[in-house]
Amino acid sequence: MIRLEKVTKRYGDTVAVNELSIEINAGEVCVLIGPSGCGKTTTLRMINRLIEPTSGRIFVDGREIRTAKPEQLRRSIGYAIQSVGLFPHMTVAANIAIVPELLHWEKSRVSRRIEELLALVGLNSVEHASKYPNQLSGGEAQRIGVARALAADPPILLMDEPFGAVDPLTRERLQAQFIRIQQELKKTIILVTHDLDEAIRLADRIAIMESGKLVQYDTPEAILAKPVNKFVHDFVGTDRALKRLSRISIKGIVKHSPSVSINTPIKEVYSVCKQCRWIWVVDDDQRLIGWIDRASLPEASSIKEAVVQGNPDEIAVANSATLREALSRMLGQGLKSIPVVDDIGHLLGEVALSDIEAATAETEA
């Protein structure tokens, strides 16, 4: 879909991008990452001709981008930057409407699109459409920036540190939203970031750059498992194994675990699981309440007495969680296995530390 062929950018004696050749498939999220000055932003801006390459060719959809006027190219590519760059003298709606208007869409189509996009990025259109940029919070502004980039429904999206300028909590939410939106829209996205965790979370493939050269271009798992040289190895850090855990869902390793209802007579607990030291306790609706330690059974007269109550938010993980979250929970709570619940709190099963070890050993091989 997008192909760069030996693209070079020189500024006087400095080489910002050095014979970069890369091919990005349609519907893929490619993340450009590397240390400061590696050329990732320059590369991004060459794709929409904000910067012209010194040599080399760039193809979008088979056609060389040099053939058309730059404005026309850019109207078919979405562009979202870190500082957002919303036009301060226009309302949110007017900001989003710019490219559709430049493409001469009819007014009704434009207003429908504005509503669609605000809903897509999770903002109330009635509330936000007529606001001015200086009335928005950081997270809202970033989302409007993305909405504006998507306004004309371009097949390609270029994003330069789009979630950089907000606090970690908002950034996390924005990233989750990004994943959701991309699953729905399947755009071809090139995203520049300096945050490796973000890259690992969002990318289909990561392109690691250094001093203008492409060093490794592969899936996050592959990069984490097999860094191609010392630079990449050091770049991804010594906690590669942990980072990989964030790419694997627990769905594969959740197993059934024995549980008892809180109203069960205490004698029956023994028969539920003969070897288990701990057993999960649920209420009549199968919702998790806590656990029970076999050792405390002899002294207790009912489960209600013996149960150690636990807040599901603290001790359980959702079914959609990653191995990394599960491990983090275990370490935080000091448990060797943790319950898995659905969004209402029903106990679905459990994940054990030994299972996580087994899962990572598999992927390593």
Place this chain on the structure above:
Amino acid sequence: MIRRAVTGDSVAVTGAVIGLISFWLGWLTLKSSRISGGMSLSLYEILDWIIPSVILGLWLICFALSFIRKGKSSVVVLGTVANLILVLSFVFTGLAATRLLEGALPYARVSLGIGFWMTCAASYIVIFAARQRLDNSPVWRNLISWAGLVVLLSLLVTGWFKDLSVVQEFTGREERFVQELVHHIFLVGISVTVGTVLGIMLGIWATRSRRAERPIFFITNITQTIPSLALFGLLIAPLSALSFAYPVLREIGVRGVGDTPAIIALIIYSLLPIVRNTYVGLRQLDIAVIDAGIGMGMSRTQVFLKIEAPLAAPLVLEGVRTASVQSVGLAAVAALIGAGGLGWFIFQGLGQAAADLILLGAIPIIILALIVDTVMRTIVRLATPKGLAGGNQ
């Protein structure tokens, strides 16, 4: 394609083209008397072909040189040639003026024509263009900027231009000229000084008292928009009445017209830039800095003297600069109400329809304003404590 060919220094090219055009225009005007119209003559009509052709040739060299983009030496040569043109233009002008008067009527006068002025403008443009490209060699840069003017000044002083009408207006009135020049400086000096003192006081008051702030700015803003002639007029009436009622004021020189209303008006006009800059200068200070000072044990006065004043000083001095330059111009208008100063020559010249008398007033005023501006800018720069990022231009 044409765009590729013309990769020269477009500013220098423009200057050279203007210079080439101006060469053919009327250089000097020969008038039968100081107040009549005259015959406009170009340089080659007055002097033999050879002498003015030098200038033409130099312009062509400038034109050609402007297309050479690379190399410091070509820029230096360009600048030197432009300076040469400037100097030679003046030299030939002086020569031509003398030559013209030789065979003319006794009261005939020689004035500078449009060709001459355009040539000066054109050489300024080329010198500026050359100067721009000499950023990394301050020696050459200053040489190119000032050498020509220095030569011209020495020519002026040695009387090379004595046959130009402007100079002749001066020769008849040297004493008066000096007198009015000194008086002009006096008017500006005294009003800016008083205005500064008052302005700083008002500015400080405005920062300290919220209630005083609005009326102070309201009044100074309003007075600034009043046209100078109108303000002079408005002051004349009450001052006349006062000096009429109290003859003692007349004794000490306070009258309805003349210096008194002029100085009062100039003081009023000086207020706004100084009050505003004092206010902003003090307001913009980081509260943390003052806090630190007090925390260290400085008294309020010490904080003011050692922290606030030095940090606000550059901005206040900028205000003084604005007020001074403004006052030079306003004092010229004050000549209308009898305050004298260099404006006297302008209005005399306008009244007599004597163009060169006007020039005798206007040019020194412009030069005076430029000198005051440059001196004040230097003072501002000196007063800016090292470490303060940039300055206010």
Place this chain on the structure above:
Amino acid sequence: MHNRQISRWIFLAIFIGAFVVLIANMSWWENALRFFFPSESQVLHPRANLLVLVGEHLKLVLISSSITIIVGIPLGVWVTRPSGKNFLPIITDITSFGQTFPPVAVLALAVPMFGFGLLPTVVALFLYGLLPVVRNTIAGLRAVPSNILDAAYGIGMSRLQALVRVEIPLAARVVMAGVRISVIINIGTAMIGAVIGAGGLGSPIIAGLVQDNIAYIIEGAVPAAILAVLADQLLAGIEELFA
């Protein structure tokens, strides 16, 4: 529009209306001036009534300011574009040292070239008024944050579209401030134009100075002062609309 702005416009309308009424009624002036200056034989300048004088004055200012805007704003735009940026340093230099020139000197220098009357005055007003307009246009355009310009080009605006839709709206207020400064200076300089025969409110003042008649001076000075203040408030109101 906020309430404060609305009340400001209402006040302005009232004052302007009052001013027009004031200058239309010469008899009020006659009576007032006679009261203050009983010794003068004539209190009203015979040349024209105030309405005409104000009209002349406004005509001068409006003509020169219009030409200034038509020439100055495009010039300021041009030197901030790639095609004109070679000329930015010299234009900046000229506008900044041009400001040190006293306006009266510019006016006086126009006479040897253009004679007396309306023409040299308009030329001088136009030239001198050009400086703040050009300077503010340049400053306003350069103050547009570069990331906003980047976003504008990035999403697909051509240079012209970015100029018209983003840069100029964002620079408008600063440009308007320059226009305001230019007009106010022009009102003041036009007064001196009376000396070279351009008419306007300076005429009675000059006549009063020459003939030692203070009533004439007041007749010219008071309306001139009010006119200037009203014009300034009007332009300030317009400037705020661009916020």
